[in-house]
Amino acid sequence: MKNFDFDTFPDRKNTCSSKWSELKSEKExxxxxxxxxxxxPDCVVEALKERSQHGMFGYTYVGDDFYQAFCDWEKKIHGSDVKNEEIIPTAGVITGLQWSMQALTGKGGALVMLPAYPPFLSVPKNLEKPLVTMEMKPENGKWNWDKAEFERIAKSGKIDTFILCNPHNPTGRLWSREELCWMLSISRENNIQVFSDEIHGDIILPGEEFVSVLSLPMEIAGDAVVLTAPSKTFNLPGLQTSCAVIRNADSRKRVKDLMAKSHLPGPNLMGITAATAAYRGGxxxxxxxxxxxxxxxxxxxxxxxxxxxxxxxxxxxxxxxxxxxxxxxxxxxxxxxxxxxxxxxxxxxxxxxxxxxxxxxxxxxxxxxxxxxxxxxxxxxxxxxxx
Ligand SMILES: Cc1ncc(COP(=O)(O)O)c(C=O)c1O
The missing domain is CATH 3.90.1150.10 (Aspartate Aminotransferase, domain 1)
Structure with missing residues (x-):
């Protein structure tokens, strides 16, 4: 049954849309x-309307509603148990990635699989960390990666960071439970901090299974940083609201402290309002x-x-x-x-x-x-x- 209109959308030209500006011609x-x-979704638009009609836009904090809506979503959609206190709300996934990487890793290399979403190549550089790459290759209709190469890099002593894109941008590849457990275990054995970017994790095509790092056993995944957001899922990236989920209490404190010391703003009132409504009703x-x-x-x-x-x-x-x-x-x-x-x-x-x-x-x-x-x-x- 079709309840929603995906065949039309309002004109985005002259709305400060990054995508619809800087075009070579009117028609591009x-x-x-x-x-x-x-x-x-309408539930988002209505929540934003209601909040704006209140007319008060003073300083706000991230309320329990947002944390609870996110945890309920994670449980229902991905089978992950997340606790409110494990979440650090951030104004963007890449913001969360860069600041948590700065707080939790040193000057060791960062492993990234190629092809890679461009900020995965620039964030390590920003932190003066050497970039270590390995290629995914097309094999039998699938983007594959070389386990032996991964293991060699992990054991080389040259990296302290692994940026995992789960699901993978740009190939749209999903990692199986077995692959994830293997990568996380090797990383753990070699003191490599894993960052799992799961921003695309809600958009799973029919017949496919997404495994969130948050759903894996704590003894394997308990030290990973998982970055996610409703922004791809519900088309809210202009509202810059996302979450870093950090189970390890000591790591979480280090990230929070660095962010606080840096006066890093978190997500704003409208982003939190939209995200909460989307997780609840979308x-x-x-x-x-x-x-x-x-x-x-x-x-x-x-x-x-x-x-x-x-x-x-x-x-x-x-x-x-x-x-x-x-x-x-x-x-x-x-x-x-x-x-x-x-x-x-x-x-x-x-x-x-x-x-x-x-x-x-x-x-x-x-x-x-x-x-x-x-x-x-x-x-x-x-x-x-x-x-
Ligand atoms: C894998 C991945 N991570 C992060 C982002 C950007 O997230 P944010 O805008 O929340 O920083 C994107 C956007 O395309 C992405 O594809």
């Missing part, structure tokens, strides 16, 4: 930045959004198969990002970006996710009305066929 379609061209919207998204992915797969078979992608298990392989066109990202943008469609260049591994790939955000997706794909077809 942005499929780059990872936010959705779907209106957030589940049905999310389910329908995921089934619409699945059809968008089916549509893209069919379109490429029929019109542009040289462009392929491995089906994501989660989230709305498609990591498109353009390598058979023979064009590099610079040329692809320029040609596609001149042809009216803006995708993220793969090289932003790793200079070498991303070459010839482009990331497409598929969370938009199907008519817009179709138009974008037709423009891609025209550009590639024109040569």
């Amino acid at each position: 379609i942005p499929m780059s930045i990872a936010d959705m061209d779907f209106r957030s 589940e049905e919207w999310l389910r329908e959004m995921i089934s619409y998204l699945k059809e968008n992915i089916d549509f893209t797969e069919k379109f490429l198969r029929e019109h542009l078979p040289e462009i392929t992608f491995i089906r994501p298990q989660a989230t709305y990002l498609l990591w498109l392989d353009f390598r058979k066109t023979g064009w590099k990202c610079d040329k692809l970006s320029e040609k596609l943008r001149d042809g009216g469609v803006f995708l993220s260049a793969g090289t932003n996710f790793g200079k070498e591994v991303g070459e010839g790939f482009m990331r497409l955000t598929a969370a938009c009305p199907r008519s817009l997706l179709k138009e974008a794909l037709e423009r891609i077809e025209k550009v590639i066929k024109q040569g």
